[in-house]
Amino acid sequence: MLKPTEKIWHNGRMINWDDAKIHVLSHVVSYGSSVFEGIRCYETTGGPAIFRLHEHVRRMRDSAKIYRMDTFKFTQAELAQAMLDTVSVNNLRSCYLRPIALRGYGEMGVNGSKNPVDVYIACWEWGKYLGEEAINSGVDVCISSWTRIAPNTLPALAKAGANYMNSQLIKMEAVANGYAEGIALDDSGHVSEGSGENIFVIRDGKIITPPIGASVLPGITRDTILALARDMDIPIVEQIIPRELLYIADEVFFCGTAVEVTPVRSVDRIPVGNGSRGPMTEKIQTEFFGLVSGKIADRHGWLSPVPVHEPAHA
DSSP: OOOOOSEEEETTEEEEGGGOOOOTTSHHHHHOOEEEOOEEEEEETTEEEEETHHHHHHHHHHHHHHTTOTTOOOOHHHHHHHHHHHHHHTTOSSEEEEEEEEEOSSOOSSOOTTSOEEEEEEEEOOOOTTOHHHHHHOEEEEEOSSOOOOTTTSOTTSOBGGGHHHHHHHHHHHHHTTOSEEEEEOTTSBEEEESSOEEEEEETTEEEEOOGGGTOOOOHHHHHHHHHHHHTTOOEEEOOOBTTHHHHOSEEEEEETTTEEEEEEEETTEESTTSSOOHHHHHHHHHHHHHHTTSSOOTTOOEEEOOOOOOOOO
């Protein structure tokens, strides 16, 4: 259950949490016509800061363009400022942000091009997506029986609500079978991603990850890991990954805004490496969490400080 905050940003103004409602016949309800982002604000040594804010905003606008949301009227700068303002007005030191653009109430039918596009930004306190222990000990995962959305069916480059029906099937099946998460293969039978995470494999000192063409979302955290690996002179390979490589990998880990950097300790009940977090995964975690906490210098300019909200005086 979410812990409500005070305000949600809606089309340029702050409204109360309980007033953020849509009509049941809004286009998004019947047809899944929304694009969204998941963004983290971290409590750093210099105060709260949103991680990779501008990259998330750009991806959200890209998703809207792909889905022909031509009435998406807010600029990248306006959306970025709105997200900073939303965290500030709610007086949060760390939180998860959910900006969402959805086709609202208007005409009914598959074609939603004439429906208004409403934009909301909410934020709330949220801990570790797969649990605190997962960061250190890793998680048990399975290969899903559900295939990742195929090219030219739904656009994998867009972070769209409809795409996550596929993710829900992957996640629910995994949980029902006693796993923390599922890994989907693409339509060619190669490793794609988790239900809401990109995946990295470590073998013989190299980091391997599926290419964008393997029906993966171009994750902001994925890009972060690639940049950090380059900084640390770790060899990187973006290539097609056969399923069986997961079974013989030295290490495997997930990454994403929600999951951050989480080790995988087994795949289909087969231990990964020695069945615990590996040294390279731990090294990447240390760099990642050090950077987002402000303990390591923000050499890439990825942290956007949140202005302190001064409460009104009577």
